[in-house]
Amino acid sequence: VELAARRRDFPALATVVNGHRLAYLDSAATALRPQAVIAAMTSAATLGSPYRGVYALAEAATSVVERTREEVARFINGSPGEIVFTSGATASINLVAQAWGRANLNRGDVVIATELEHHSNLTPWQMICAERGAELRLAPIDDNGRVVIDRLDFTRAKMVAIAHVSNVVGTVAPIAELARRAHAVGALLLVDGAQAVAHLPVDVDALDCDFYAFSAHKLYGPTGTGVLWGRAGHLDAMPPWQGGGGMIRSVGPTSSTYREAPARFEAGTPNVIGIAGLGAAIEHTQTMEMRTVHSDEARAHRALLAVIRAAGGRVIGAPELAVIAFEMPRVHPHDIASLADGEGVALRSGHHCAAPLHHRFGLAASARVSVGCYTGDDDVAQLAVALAKIRDVFP
């Protein structure tokens, strides 16, 4: 499917910003949603409560949730029983940190994360390590923004938590190699796939990880919806995280027993509307032919790099895909972002929820552009114009 045809599916692209067409370069924060996702969510809004009622509207809701579970499983090559619906990658990681961590982390144990993690794959580990007396060890990254595995100390490690694709420097972690090294010392590997699922084919079996977390809204789906994949056996061995309806086997006045995974981790009425949107988003990626999308994205990514460098920007690390973080001499990222907005260019400024990474590169903040299935040469050209105009204001 060609770029022009793909773009027609995204109503937000018709937005006019300060008299300009919208050049949306912030898909790493949230991807735009196609009409099919919006329609699926609207349709699901007419349904009942899944897993509870026996009448038609409730059955239909159950079907939506279960069909999406199967779609997600196929999408990442897992099985439906390994798919837990959450409110997002953040909740998925907190679930593992809390439920697995309380049962498995003890004084002296080590959790390994890296300097490039998003706060959502860092703070949950800080919290559980502090609670359990475990040690959180941050693996260093090199000047390219890549984890240096040879310098990684796996001693006493029980869990390794790492982003598949960095949300700032756009590097791809060597997941299979990390899995091999983690498993060699008996540690598990959790992969934060929030930035990866829209830009790489993900096969959890080939990656050989133990947990894989992602959010629907970075995959052209809705906010408030996410997935935790856990390898068969791991989820069932974990105690529940949150108690509530739907996750119980039997409830007594002072104690209860709990269902198997994934139901054990889905307390409360499921987010049917969000889950329907996620299912539609996955179906939509399939209609777009993701191989074509990924090669178009790679082209746009290269062109963005060239434009940023030509404008005097300094790129952080050596981005491989999806995102590019950069700084402009003597212009603060917020001012870049505000002035770019004046040219219809939506780009991000700040620390992108990765303060330790910025600290590693001696920065407080950066500007960031990111690509999606709708990014084209016109977006790149519009960024070039915006960066030139920023120089007019801040010579």
Added chain:
Amino acid sequence: MTDPRALYHETIVDHDRNPRNEGPLPNATHEATVDNPLCGDVVTMRFVVEQGVIIAAAFEARGCALSRASASIATTHAIGSTPDLITALASTFDEFVRSSPDAQAPAILGDLEVFGGVRAFKSRRTCACLPFQALTNALRSS
């Protein structure tokens, strides 16, 4: 939709590029640092108060043009003023940047009215207010 260029009045760009009273103030009697956890920006405001009068002021800032210019202009207002007067001005400024974009700027604000552009951009209000928050924190104790 307001063009974001409205944020960058020439006075603001001038104070960002040629800041007044930027740097340390070794004999400061009052100082405070505030940060914006959302973006990592940090502003420190320092003052020398003698016999109830601010005789020197300086700032150090890691931040955007709006926060740097706001800090720079704040020091020019502070020098020769009193802690009470300048913290009152800080409150007026805070109310101003939260007011409706077409509201008249109170005359007492003087050149601070160039920050009127942030009224249309909620996300940038904090940038303009950060130095005045530090100023207030520093001088409130006196």
